[in-house]
Amino acid sequence: MLVYTMWFYIFAKKNMIAIYTRISKDRKKQVSIEAQSKKGMEYANSIGKDYKIYIDKGYSGTTVKRPSLIKLISDIENKIISDVWIYDQSRLERNIEVKIVLFTKFKLNNTIVHIFNAPINIDIQTEGLMNIMSIVNGMFVDLTKEKIVNALQINAENGKVHSVAPYGFSSDKNNKYIVNEYEAEIIKEIYSLSLSGVGSGAIGEILTKKGVLTAYNKLSGTLTTTNRNNVLKPLKTINKKDIKWSSTTILHIIKNPIYKGIRVFKGIEYNVPKIVEPDYWNVVNSNLQNNRNNSGSKVKHNYKLKGFLTCSICSRNYYGRTRLNLKDNAYICSSKRHKHLECNNRGINIPFLDNLTDYFLNNKQYEHIINNASYLIKKTDDKIVQLNDLKNKLIENESKRSNIVDAIGDGIIKPNDAKIKMEIINSTEMELNSQIKFLLNAENKSTYKNIINNIRIEFNKDSNVYCITYLTNYNDKVFFTYIFDKSYNFLESYVTNNEKIEYGTINLDMILIENDYLKNNKNFYKSSSLKQPI
Numbered sequence: 001m002l003v004y005t006m007w008f009y010i011f012a013k014k015n016m017i018a019i020y021t022r023i024s025k026d027r028k029k030q031v032s033i034e035a036q037s038k039k040g041m042e043y044a045n046s047i048g049k050d051y052k053i054y055i056d057k058g059y060s061g062t063t064v065k066r067p068s069l070i071k072l073i074s075d076i077e078n079k080i081i082s083d084v085w086i087y088d089q090s091r092l093e094r095n096i097e098v099k100i101v102l103f104t105k106f107k108l109n110n111t112i113v114h115i116f117n118a119p120i121n122i123d124i125q126t127e128g129l130m131n132i133m134s135i136v137n138g139m140f141v142d143l144t145k146e147k148i149v150n151a152l153q154i155n156a157e158n159g160k161v162h163s164v165a166p167y168g169f170s171s172d173k174n175n176k177y178i179v180n181e182y183e184a185e186i187i188k189e190i191y192s193l194s195l196s197g198v199g200s201g202a203i204g205e206i207l208t209k210k211g212v213l214t215a216y217n218k219l220s221g222t223l224t225t226t227n228r229n230n231v232l233k234p235l236k237t238i239n240k241k242d243i244k245w246s247s248t249t250i251l252h253i254i255k256n257p258i259y260k261g262i263r264v265f266k267g268i269e270y271n272v273p274k275i276v277e278p279d280y281w282n283v284v285n286s287n288l289q290n291n292r293n294n295s296g297s298k299v300k301h302n303y304k305l306k307g308f309l310t311c312s313i314c315s316r317n318y319y320g321r322t323r324l325n326l327k328d329n330a331y332i333c334s335s336k337r338h339k340h341l342e343c344n345n346r347g348i349n350i351p352f353l354d355n356l357t358d359y360f361l362n363n364k365q366y367e368h369i370i371n372n373a374s375y376l377i378k379k380t381d382d383k384i385v386q387l388n389d390l391k392n393k394l395i396e397n398e399s400k401r402s403n404i405v406d407a408i409g410d411g412i413i414k415p416n417d418a419k420i421k422m423e424i425i426n427s428t429e430m431e432l433n434s435q436i437k438f439l440l441n442a443e444n445k446s447t448y449k450n451i452i453n454n455i456r457i458e459f460n461k462d463s464n465v466y467c468i469t470y471l472t473n474y475n476d477k478v479f480f481t482y483i484f485d486k487s488y489n490f491l492e493s494y495v496t497n498n499e500k501i502e503y504g505t506i507n508l509d510m511i512l513i514e515n516d517y518l519k520n521n522k523n524f525y526k527s528s529s530l531k532q533p534i
């Protein structure tokens with residue numbers, strides 16, 4: 001292992017060192033955050049660097065989806081951070097896939113990694129050693145998982161576990177989670193209502209009014225509860241059939257990561273089928289704070305798209321306006337405030353545009369922008385260059401696979417010799433896919449601000465249609481446009497490549513994008529259109 005001298009350190013860089021600390025949910029035998037930070041600060045002081053502390057409490061090292069880690073990567077890319085310190089390698093990662101993603105990032109940005117009391121140089125030898133460490137760390141997680149699975153199986157065989165699948169799920173013959181389609185629709189409605197600003201209490205009332213059954217209603221018998229708010233702690237027995245949707249139940253549903261496909265059991269994450277997209281789950285949860293004061297059936301209007309909307313006709317902002325009777329619930333051009341300035345563009349229904357934007361984000365419609373911009377990429381657009389490079393490598397790797405398969409078929413190589421080659425191809429595929437995933441997701445943190453740059457709205461009076469155009473941060477010359485009629489029925493959507501305008505030829509490339517979901521779900525934005533079970 002090659003170790004840099006301290007002298008090199010003190011004079012080579014002026015940027016800050018990140019002290020990255022992590023502790024998982026199962027805290028036994030782990031060095032505390034405080035102890036990790038203390039050691040990191042001592043180290044930073046010893047090499048004379050300013051430091052910034054990153055803490056991921058309760059997150060697993062087998063995933064890159066850790067808030068502080070994601071922040072750290074973005075700080076590295078923004079050149080705020082030049083060095084990263086960790087207590088030991090397992091703080092950073094417990095999985096080879098995660099390791100490859102992180103160290104690729106570090107290499108690209110010339111980030112220097114320090115472990116405990118020395119910087120390391122990621123030469124080939126060290127990398128080999130770290131790969132082994134990573135496999136060992138990963139095995140530790142696998143072993144723990146195995147132990148728990150065994151314990152659960154024994155309990156199940158003894159009939160001790162009577163755990164009921166959470167609302168939205170059922171279990172199949174092997175006790176595995178499967179999605180309960182009807183309940184999944186209710187879950188989706190809860191998320192959608194919450195995102196549109198309805199508080200958890202009001203959501204409960206809406207479901208109760210509709211006669212939607214709770215998880216308890218399906219069971220027979222009674223339930224005895226204690227009123228913890230009452231000093232006498234009186235016991236209350238109610239018929240399970242009479243239990244209504246409470247604010248607490250709704251909140252638990254919104255906050256439960258199981259609905260984005262992650263079941264957390266004893267601090268370990270298990271994959272289960274997802275009901276909502278993880279990005280959407282995150283958006284809904286980060287919006288929860290806004291709903292905190294919404295009680296009863298009162299709806300607080302926090303306009304989600306505030307600051308993102310531009311009038312295509314007069315270039316002024318669109319702003320949200322809601323009248324008391326909720327009938328006039330629209331984003332409108334701010335020119336309407338002054339009669340003599342009025343541009344005559346039309347307002348657009350707020351839930352409609354909010355939901356369309358969620359659809360745009362959650363169904364990754366913006367990826368069409370990345371894909372369709374690929375043949376006109378600018379060298380400066382690193383993200384797209386990297387993505388294309390990775391995609392080409394994937395194609396190349398896949399063709400290697402089919403060559404080997406052919407070679408085996410033709411008797412040129414023995415299956416045993418092909419085995420190692422296949423393993424390399426498989427692990428390369430895994431690496432490439434994880435890098436692509438990382439570029440598309442973790443790095444870009446799918447929040448509005450990170451993806452959407454601007455939304456242009458125009459009601460075209462000649463053709464009687466709405467044109468809603470999304471501009472993203474991926475490429476400012478490639479737009480995504482939806483066309484709806486004045487009753488918000490979907491007509492078509494396309495990607496426009498505007499790149500050529502710069503070179504004097506106004507020649508728009510328009511690529512139609514199929515949107516079967518929008519075509520078949522008229523009024524898809526109305527959250528009250530819940531289907532009842534047959």
Ligand SMILES: [Zn+2]
Nearest residue numbers: 311314333343
């Ligand atoms: Zn206007």
